[in-house]
Amino acid sequence: MSSLLGTARPKTRILVVDDSSFMRRIITGIIQEDPSLEVIGQARDGLDALEQVKRLGPDVVTLDVQMPKLDGLATLARIMAEKPTPVVMVSSLTREAAAETVEALSLGALDVVAKPSGAISFDMFKAKEELITKVKAASHARLSAMAARVRTGTSTRPLWSPTTGRLETVVFIASSTGGPSALGQVLADLAEGLPAAVVVVQHMPKGFTNSLAARLDDLCPLKVTEAEGGEQLEPGHVYLAQGGRHLTVRAGLLLELDDGPPRHSVKPAADVTLETLVPAVHASRKRMVGAVLTGMGMDGARGMALLRKAGGKVLAQNEATSVVYGMPRAVVEMGLADEVLPLEEIGPALVRSVRGGPAQPEPAPDRCGQSVAGGTA
Numbered sequence: 001m002s003s004l005l006g007t008a009r010p011k012t013r014i015l016v017v018d019d020s021s022f023m024r025r026i027i028t029g030i031i032q033e034d035p036s037l038e039v040i041g042q043a044r045d046g047l048d049a050l051e052q053v054k055r056l057g058p059d060v061v062t063l064d065v066q067m068p069k070l071d072g073l074a075t076l077a078r079i080m081a082e083k084p085t086p087v088v089m090v091s092s093l094t095r096e097a098a099a100e101t102v103e104a105l106s107l108g109a110l111d112v113v114a115k116p117s118g119a120i121s122f123d124m125f126k127a128k129e130e131l132i133t134k135v136k137a138a139s140h141a142r143l144s145a146m147a148a149r150v151r152t153g154t155s156t157r158p159l160w161s162p163t164t165g166r167l168e169t170v171v172f173i174a175s176s177t178g179g180p181s182a183l184g185q186v187l188a189d190l191a192e193g194l195p196a197a198v199v200v201v202q203h204m205p206k207g208f209t210n211s212l213a214a215r216l217d218d219l220c221p222l223k224v225t226e227a228e229g230g231e232q233l234e235p236g237h238v239y240l241a242q243g244g245r246h247l248t249v250r251a252g253l254l255l256e257l258d259d260g261p262p263r264h265s266v267k268p269a270a271d272v273t274l275e276t277l278v279p280a281v282h283a284s285r286k287r288m289v290g291a292v293l294t295g296m297g298m299d300g301a302r303g304m305a306l307l308r309k310a311g312g313k314v315l316a317q318n319e320a321t322s323v324v325y326g327m328p329r330a331v332v333e334m335g336l337a338d339e340v341l342p343l344e345e346i347g348p349a350l351v352r353s354v355r356g357g358p359a360q361p362e363p364a365p366d367r368c369g370q371s372v373a374g375g376t377a
Contacts, residue, residue: 011038012139015058017049017075018042018090019067023115026124027062027090027131034132046070046078053083060138062131063109065091065100066119073104080108086138088112090131092119093207102211105180108146110138110323114205129265130205137177137296141323145294145343146178167235169196169287169354170253172277172307174270176203176295178323180212182343186293187220187238189347194222196354197233199247199277201270203295206244213240229257241268248276253284264299274303278310288312289353291346294322298330308336313353315339315346 014031016039018024028039041056043049045067053061061079065072072089079085089112091101101112111134115121175182179202190198204212210226216238217224224238231239233253241247246258246268263269274290281288290307292300294317304314316328316337321344331337341349 009036011036012136013038013040013056013059014135015039015041015043015049015052015056015061017044017046017061017067018064019045020064020120022120023064023090023124026121030124030128030131031062031135033128034136037132037135046072046075049075050078050082053079053085057083058085060135061085061087062090062113062135063087063104065089065097065104071100073100073107076104076107076109084108084143086110086141086143088131088134088138090115091208092121094118095211098208099211099214101208102180102215105212106184106215108143108181110134110141110146111177112205112208114207133265133296134177137324137326141177143323145321145323146181167195167197167233167253167286169289170233170277170281171196171198171350171354172270172274172288172290172303173198173200173293174202174291174295174300174303174327175200175293176266176297176299176324176327178294179203180215182293182317182323183216184219185343186291186347186350187216187222187224189344189351190220190222191351192221193236194351194354195235197235197253198222198238199233199241199249199273200238201241201247201268201273201300203266203268203299204243206242209240209243216240227255227257229255231255241273243268246272248273249280250276251280251283253280253286264297266297266299270300271303274300274306278303278306278312282310287354289315289350291315291317291350292328292331293317293343293346294324295327296324297326300327301330301334301336304331304336305334308338313338315341315349315353317346318342 024042041052087109092115116126213226227239316331319325321342
C-alpha cells in the first residue's frame with residue numbers, strides 16, 4: 001500500500017530561538033500551522049541555540065536579534081562558522097535592532113521577519129504568512145552561494161561627490177532572499193561618476209531599509225539613500241525603495257511612495273515600480289538597463305518584459321550564484337534575459353551597459369533548453 005501511495009515528503013525541521021518564552025511559543029505555533037513545517041526545538045539564548053544546532057541539525061533557524069549571554073549577531077557568526085544553517089532573523093523594529101538585523105544579513109542570514117509591535121508582540125499572527133513563506137524559502141537556499149560573498153572589514157568607498165553632467169541611463173535592480181549581500185557586491189562594483197541613476201527594490205519589511213541604505217552607501221562609490229518620495233532621479237545616485245511601501249515614478253522622473261496593496265505578496269514590489277518607471281524613462285528619452293538578482297517568486301519578470309519591449313537591456317543572475325533561483329529563473333525562462341551572469345559579473349556588466357560598451361552575453365536557455373540570445377518579450 002505504501003508503494004502505491006508514495007512516501008510522504010519529510011517536513012522541514014525548524015529551531016526557534018528567542019529569549020522570550022512567550023515569543024518562542026507564539027512563533028512555534030505559527031510555524032506548525034503549516035503541515036510541511038515542524039519545530040524540533042526551542043532555544044532561549046545564543047549559547048542554547050548553538051548547542052541545539054549541533055545536536056539537532058535543523059533545516060532552518062529563526063533567530064532573535066537581541067538576546068542575553070550571546071546575541072543574535074554573535075550567534076549567527078558562530079552558526080555559519082561551526083555548522084552552516086539557513087537562518088531567518090526575527091527582529092523588533094527599534095533603530096538598534098534594525099541596524100543589527102541588516103548587519104546579520106551581511107553576515108549570512110537569508111531574510112528578516114519583523115515583529116509587528118516590539119520584542120514581545122502579541123500580534124505576531126500579523127506576520128504569519130511572511131514568516132512561513134520566508135522559512136520555506138530559506139529551506140531551499142544555497143548556503144554556498146551566500147558564503148562565497150559574505151564580506152567583512154571596513155568600507156573602501158571613496159568620499160562621494162555629486163556626478164557632473166546629465167543623466168543618460170536609469171538602472172533598475174530587483175532582489176529578494178539573499179539580496180542584501182548580493183546588492184552589496186553589485187553596487188560596490190559600480191563606477192564613480194557613472195552617468196546613471198539606480199533604482200533598487202529589495203523585498204524587505206518596513207523599518208529596515210534605512211539601515212540597509214546606510215550600509216550599502218558604505219560600500220558603493222555612488223550615493224545610496226532610502227527613497228523618501230519627491231526626489232528627481234539624478235546621476236550618481238542609488239535610490240532604495242522603502243520597506244512596506246511601493247516605489248513609483250511619475251513624469252519628470254520624480255519618485256513617489258505608494259501605499260497600495262502588496263503585489264506577489266510583497267511590498268515593495270519590483271513590478272509595481274517598473275510599471276511606472278519604464279514609461280517615465282521612455283518618455284524622457286533615457287536609456288534603461290535592468291537586473292534581477294537572487295530571490296523567491298517571480299516579482300520583476302512582468303516589469304522586465306515592459307523594460308525590454310521599450311528597448312532596455314535585461315541582466316539576470318545565474319543559478320549557481322543565486323541563494324534562491326526564483327526571480328532570475330522567471331526572467332530567464334520567459335526569454336527576457338540578454339545576459340545571464342554570475343553575481344560578480346553583474347556590476348561590471350551594468351557599468352559596461354551604461355557606458356555603451358560591447359556586450360558579452362552568456363546565452364540564456366529558454367523553456368526547452370535552447371539558447372536565447374535576444375528575442376522579444
